Amino acid sequence: MASGIIGASLPRLDAMAKVTGKAKYTGDYFxxxxxxxxxxxxxxxxxxxxxxxxxxxxxxxxxxxxxxxxxxxxxxxxxxxxxxxxxxxxxxxxxxxxxxxxxxxxxxxxxxxxxxxxxxxxxxxxxxxxxxxxxEALLSTEAALREGAPLVHDERGSNIAGSAGYHVGDIDSVMQQADFIFSDEFETGIVQxxxxxxxxxxxxxxxxxxxxxxxxxxxxxxxxxxxxxxxxxxxxxxxxxxxxxxxxxxxxxxxxxxxxxxxxxxxxxxxxxxxxxxxxxxxxxTRTRHSVKLKLKTAVSNEGKLLAIQVDAVSNTGAYASHGHSVMLAGGSKFKYLYNFDAIRYMPRTVYTNLPVAGAMRAYGSPQIAFALESHLDNIAVKLDIDPVELRLKNFNRVGYKDPNTGNQILSCGVRECVERGKELIDWDKKRQSFKEKNERGSHKKRGLGMACFSYGTGTYPAGLEVAGARIILNQDGSVQLQIGATEIGQGSDTVFAQMAAETMGIPMGMVNVVSTQDTDISPFDTGSYASRQTYITGMAIRKAAGEVKNKILEFARRISDLPADCLEIADANIILKDSGSIIMPVAAVALQSYYDRQNSEPITADISNNARVNAISFGTTFVEVEVDIKTGQIEIIEIFNVHDSGKIINRQLAEGQVHGAVSMALGYALSEELLFDNKTGKPLNNNLLDYKLPTILDTPVIGLDFIETFEPTGPYGNKALGEPPTISPAPAIRNAVFDATGVAINRIPIRPQLAFEKFKAAGLLEGGDQVVPD
Amino acid sequence: MIKKINFTVNGKKRELEINAGETLLEIIRKRLHLTGTKEGCGVGECGACTVLIDGTAINSCLYLGVWADGREIVTVEGLAKDGELSKVQKAFISEGAVQCGFCTPGFVITASALQSRGHSLTDIEVKEELAGHFCRCTGYQNIIKAVKKSLENETAGTGGDHT
Structure with a gap:
């Protein structure tokens, strides 16, 4: 793997079609x-x-x-x-x-x-x-759980769509012996x-x-x-x-x-x-993100060691189950990899209500859990008078940690390096001190720093089946067709798939034609784009298929050149001698003969299904600086940095794009976006882009980022999840920065100005109390 | 009510009989099948349907077809000349400003209008000019870079390469 295609910032394969208007979407066909x-x-x-x-x-x-x-x-x-x-x-x-x-x-x-x-x-x-x-319209989980409430689905016998959880260790005895027990409650809004x-x-x-x-x-x-x-x-x-x-x-x-x-x-x-x-x-x-109410109870030692955690979560799935309880199970299974708790009791319930249907949305339950857990940790850090970064560093898991419920193991882990890099990027220690002094001087504009971390899986194993197909056909001119069942939906998967095939086969990326349209009559079986799985699961299928095609090319070259196949290599679309690098013949010559040689004709193809029974854990962190206007409740992002351990980065520019978009989505989640409903009729109040408060270009700050590139041994090219993870930690980091700036713990998102203002007022931060109104 | 309109689309003269209630967006997409112009909301919120009307970037979903009579329309399909991408299109590719691509034609059109003015803009000016466009994929970061890059070396009065 020396061609340098993996890791390069190569432009998207479909960028040309998209800037010229040639790219056809479903609605464009008449x-x-x-x-x-x-x-x-x-x-x-x-x-x-x-x-x-x-x-x-x-x-x-x-x-x-x-x-x-x-x-x-x-x-x-x-x-x-x-x-x-x-x-x-x-x-x-x-x-x-x-x-x-x-x-x-x-x-x-x-x-x-x-x-x-x-x-x-x-x-x-x-x-x-x-x-x-x-x-009777059941417009909250409380209404739906009430004794005697009507059923959303009569045939299901209950408004609870799912309640399976899990436990680790003997939580009651750990809680009894702990130095401290901390409890908090949190709530997240419905977003789209x-x-x-x-x-x-x-x-x-x-x-x-x-x-x-x-x-x-x-x-x-x-x-x-x-x-x-x-x-x-x-x-x-x-x-x-x-x-x-x-x-x-x-x-x-x-x-x-x-x-x-x-x-x-x-x-x-x-x-x-x-x-x-x-x-x-x-x-x-269509679908929304589940609103979740969470109660957290955590046992901590004098030294700041997290000992046990109990999470009681009620998730609102709306009128139909859709992904339903899977979202809570997935969200609850992924934070285990981040912190080393001796005991965990996870008690989620997913509840039907008469609201729009919640389903899968980027990071699938983890943003809700992370908002609660990471906010809770900052509350604990303040109570214990420990720097929030230190509290986390004391408790992070390491390579070798094994999920006690599934046996899945951490094989690469750069979370400490991510946090160190985040601290450095935002100048944590210096700013923490100087903001404290400035804020005490009593201006109505206060600065604060916050951070939060996450761990996340790559694909759905072992909860779900992981299978992906790749088919490669060597064309007569030495180029290849790459067919996959995995879907390009904007994230850039086609481009990184072409990079992978080119790298493994030893041909330039321009010789890989990705068949971008999936057609279930033709495309290999793949379950599709979700769970940040494609570069990992489908990537391995492509690596295997490309390796097979390469071997077949070399074997064919041996047959027509009488040189042993193991002396041969492919570089820059030529068959070369491994040792000397001298060129034997172009791949195109082999390709043409493979079709038309009267004795040896056998066009070269590979058709691979990769059944993956591994799951790589991604890590990362957000560091953020905010300015909070106590008089108006406005929260401005001054600086924000996401630092990710997603293993080896396949395409830096596309990877940065994933972080930019996911952080922007998380900024909306933290500060502005929420679907609202009339609390008597359940009628939607803001189901349009204007009233919903989707972040505009003017609302979006410069999004800083970096990658800590570990090498994940189970990834096809050392890579692991990136598409969803950057949307997990910004919301709690922002909430924690507001807490740092004001001392007010706001435990609900989105933190819109009105909510912030009400909380500041209730905390007595507004001089003159009732007379002060925003603007 | 049927109305006849004469207008120019991407340099080509067109004559159409349309319903008085049809929007320019409907005409572009459904009659001319220039599907590069997208509909994201139909009510002027998202900017995906932006086209140039006599050089001005306008939401075509809010513009009646009958108003286009006698005017010159440029859609995203009309920006490249003789197979050569415009400076704006090239910048969107090189700066990684494209992801799903659904908002891209609108942004590219507005950026082309900015570029045709022939002078560079500050970051905040770029943002203000693009504030009528939503993007859910990019967090706008690389779009801003691409627009700034396409405005590099522009001085007053040079004109753009989109017309």
């Missing part, structure tokens, strides 16, 4: 005779459909079909983008039907129309008359992915009577299976195609549109039907 689908959504949070009258809508000229729960398949299915479970006990919760006879949130899918154009479809929706029987491309798909029935769905999805192979389950059709009759995707962040790791879109085309004899959500529909009608 087929002849294409119809438009639209969804009638419930105006009520919880109501039974008594009657649906569709005749007026059906009679409207231009309407081709009206769908309700009465005329679409009624199979109950799970939507989460997970591999199928052979053990029915371990599968995702099946609680969704294509259209419903019971509205479970404002926005639930009651009926649908297929029409010649959008205006006709919209008019037809208004002509559908639905009679509802109103039920807000990919720039709304969810969109189109579907038709092809000449072989198979259902083809083109979709903006992270998980084409999983989507095929779920559509098959929802329609009650053999999975092989479904074909999913994924073109360019305009951002996913977990929201498209779920099957939101495809089953209904398939039912729509079936209702119109297989004509193509496009189903494109509006921004307002996307923000409530």
């Amino acid at each position: 087929l002849a005779d294409m119809l438009v689908g639209k969804i009638l959504r419930s105006p009520y949070a919880h109501a039974r459909v008594i009657n649906i009258e569709t005749s007026e809508a059906e009679a409207l000229p231009g309407v081709e079909a009206v769908l309700t729960h009465e005329n679409v398949p009624g199979n109950i299915y799970a939507t989460a983008g997970h591999p199928h479970s052979l053990d029915p006990e371990r599968g995702d919760v099946a609680d969704k039907t294509i259209l419903t006879s019971k509205a479970r949130f404002v926005g639930d899918e009651i009926a649908a129309v297929v029409a010649v154009d959008e205006i006709t479809a919209a008019r037809a929706l208004k002509l559908i008359k639905v009679e509802y029987e109103m039920l 992915h807000c990919a720039l491309e709304n969810h969109v798909s189109y579907a038709y029935i092809d000449e072989d009577e198979r259902i083809v769905i083109v979709s903006s999805t992270q998980i084409p192979h999983i989507a095929r299976r779920i559509v098959g389950q929802a329609l009650g059709l053999p999975w092989g009759r479904i074909r999913i195609i994924k073109p360019y995707v305009g951002g996913g962040f977990g929201g498209k790791q779920d099957v939101c549109l495809e089953p209904l879109n398939a039912a729509m085309t079936m209702a119109v004899g297989g004509r193509p039907v496009k189903l494109e959500l509006t921004r307002e529909e996307y923000m409530i009608g």
